[in-house]
Amino acid sequence: MKSTVENLNPTRVKLTVEVPFDELKPHFDRAYRALAGQVNIPGFRRGKVPAKILDARLGRGTILTEVVNEAVPAKYTEAIGEANLLVLGQPDIEVTRIDDGDALAFTAEVDIRPEITLPDVEAIAVTVDDVEVTEADIDEQVEALRDRFATTTPAERAAADGDLVSIDLTAEVGGETLDEAATEGLSYRVGAGDLVDGIDEAIIGLSAGESKTFSTTLVAGPYAGQEAAVTVTVQSVQDRTLPEVDDDFAQLASEFDTVEELRADLAEKIRRVKNREQGVAARDKVLEALLEATEVPAPEGIVNAEFESRAHDAVHAFDHNEDALNAHLEREGQTREEFDAELRESAVQAVRTQLLLDALAEANQVGVDQNEFTERVLFNAQRLGISPDEYFQRLQEGNQLAAIFAEVRRGKALAGVVEKATVTNASGEVLDVAELFGLEKVAEEDEAIELADEAADLAQDEVESQLITEAVEEELIEEIAEEIAEELVVEEIAEEIAEVEAELADEQDTPKA
Structure with a gap:
C-alpha cells in the first residue's frame, strides 16, 4: 500500500491511498465467504459456492462493492497509523479508482489535532478578588434560617406578599385547555417568583375561594413562546411568622447554644x-x-459538530419549536443571528479548550x-x-x-x-x-x-x-x-x-x- 499526506491547513489533511489488488486477497476471501452463505445456487451447498460461480451469478461489481466497503476503512486506519496522525471526527472518503486486478485508490480528508506549542505555565499569573465575609453576608444566612423555621397559622384574609397559599392552576392557549399545566393543592409562597410570570400579582388580594385569570408567556413545553390565559384559585391562606433571633432560635436551628x-x-x-x-x-x-x-487552531468540522450539538440542545429546551426559541430570544432583546453567533463562538472556545487540555495532558x-x-x-x-x-x-x-x-x-x-x-x-x-x-x-x-x-x-x-x-x-x-x-x-x-x-x-x- 502506498499513501501520501497533503496538509490542507493546520487542522485538516488529505490522504491519497493506493492499494495493490494482491493486498486485497483477504478481503476478497471474506467477501466470497459472506456471499456464498447468502445465496442459493442449484448444485452447490450453501456456503460452498466457488468464487467463479459467484462472479458469474452475482456479477463482478457486487463482489468488488463488498470488498471496497470492507477494505477502504481498514486501509484508511492503516494509513493514518503509518502517518502518525491524530485524527478528529469522521473522514470524507472518496473512491477514485478501481482497476480490477490492478489497484484500488481512494482519498480521505479528515480533521487532525493541530501542533500546539505550549507556553511556560509557571509564568502564568492571574489576580482574583479578595475574600471578605461581611455582617450583611451573615445576616442574609440568618434570615434564610428564620425563613426555614417559620411557623404558619390560618389567616382569614386576602393573600399578601410572603404568605403561604394553597392554589389550583389551569391554563388555556387559544381556547384550548392545557391538561399538563393543571394542578391542584399546590403550596406556594407569595413573592417567591418561581412559578410563572404574573402569578404573584394575581394572587395578592385574593381570599380563599377566589380566582383570577391573567396572561403570561409560556417558556417551556409544546406551547413555549405562546400567550396563555392562566387561572389561579386560592384554596387557603396562611400567615407566616418568623422566629426571633435569640439563643432559643440558635438551639432550634443549629447545634449551637448561642x-x-x-x-x-x-x-x-x-x-x-x-x-x-x-x-x-x-x-x-x-x-x-x-x-x-x-x-490553538480549531478544526472547522469539529466546531461545526459542536455548534450543531449546542443548537440542538437550545431548541430542545423549547420542545424543538424553533418559533418558540426565536420568540424567547426576542423577549430577551436578542436576534437569532446574534444567538447563533454567540453559540458558534462558544463552540470554538470549547474545542480549543479540549485540544489545549489534551496537549497539556500529553506534555506532562x-x-x-x-x-x-x-x-x-x-x-x-x-x-x-x-x-x-x-x-x-x-x-x-x-x-x-x-x-x-x-x-x-x-x-x-x-x-x-x-x-x-x-x-x-x-x-x-x-x-x-x-x-x-x-x-x-x-x-x-x-x-x-x-x-x-x-x-x-x-x-x-x-x-x-x-x-x-x-x-x-x-x-x-x-x-x-x-x-x-x-x-x-x-x-x-x-x-x-x-x-x-x-x-x-x-x-x-x-x-x-
Whole structure:
C-alpha cells in the first residue's frame, strides 16, 4: 500500500491511498465467504459456492462493492497509523479508482489535532478578588434560617406578599385547555417568583375561594413562546411568622447554644464557600490566560459538530419549536443571528479548550488510574441520582467510557497548571490554590487528585465537543467494567464521596454572594 499526506491547513489533511489488488486477497476471501452463505445456487451447498460461480451469478461489481466497503476503512486506519496522525471526527472518503486486478485508490480528508506549542505555565499569573465575609453576608444566612423555621397559622384574609397559599392552576392557549399545566393543592409562597410570570400579582388580594385569570408567556413545553390565559384559585391562606433571633432560635436551628456561636459558624461556612468561588475564579482565569497565550487552531468540522450539538440542545429546551426559541430570544432583546453567533463562538472556545487540555495532558504525561476513573463514575452517578451500575451501563451502551477517561485526564492536566501558576488576590497576596478548594495539607499526590475533581467540572461544563479521543487502554476499561459489574466498587471511595456530598449540601444552604 502506498499513501501520501497533503496538509490542507493546520487542522485538516488529505490522504491519497493506493492499494495493490494482491493486498486485497483477504478481503476478497471474506467477501466470497459472506456471499456464498447468502445465496442459493442449484448444485452447490450453501456456503460452498466457488468464487467463479459467484462472479458469474452475482456479477463482478457486487463482489468488488463488498470488498471496497470492507477494505477502504481498514486501509484508511492503516494509513493514518503509518502517518502518525491524530485524527478528529469522521473522514470524507472518496473512491477514485478501481482497476480490477490492478489497484484500488481512494482519498480521505479528515480533521487532525493541530501542533500546539505550549507556553511556560509557571509564568502564568492571574489576580482574583479578595475574600471578605461581611455582617450583611451573615445576616442574609440568618434570615434564610428564620425563613426555614417559620411557623404558619390560618389567616382569614386576602393573600399578601410572603404568605403561604394553597392554589389550583389551569391554563388555556387559544381556547384550548392545557391538561399538563393543571394542578391542584399546590403550596406556594407569595413573592417567591418561581412559578410563572404574573402569578404573584394575581394572587395578592385574593381570599380563599377566589380566582383570577391573567396572561403570561409560556417558556417551556409544546406551547413555549405562546400567550396563555392562566387561572389561579386560592384554596387557603396562611400567615407566616418568623422566629426571633435569640439563643432559643440558635438551639432550634443549629447545634449551637448561642446566637454568637451560630453566627461564627455561618461566617466560617460563608468563608469556605467564598474560598472555593475564589479558587474556581482562579482556575477559570488560568485557563483563559492559557488560551490567550497559546495558538490553538480549531478544526472547522469539529466546531461545526459542536455548534450543531449546542443548537440542538437550545431548541430542545423549547420542545424543538424553533418559533418558540426565536420568540424567547426576542423577549430577551436578542436576534437569532446574534444567538447563533454567540453559540458558534462558544463552540470554538470549547474545542480549543479540549485540544489545549489534551496537549497539556500529553506534555506532562498525565495518566488516569483505576481508582480515579471509578471515583469519577461514582461522583457523576450520585450527581445524576442513579446507581453506579446503571450509570456505568449507560456509559457502555453510549460508548462514553473514553469520554469519562478524557474528562478526568483533562481535569488533572488543568489542576496541575493551576498549581504551578501564580495566583494573587486584589490585595497582592499570593494564594495557596489547595487551600482555596478547602483541601487539607496531605500528600501532594492526594492534593492533585482532589483538585483535579474540581478542575474536571470545568472540563465537563466547558468541553462538550464530539471529538474522537485517543484509544483508551482496553485493559483498564475491562478491569473497571468487571469491578462495577460485580459490585466490587471500593466502599471507602463511596463513603468519601458521601461525606463530600454532605459537606457540599451544608455549604449550598449558604447562597453565593
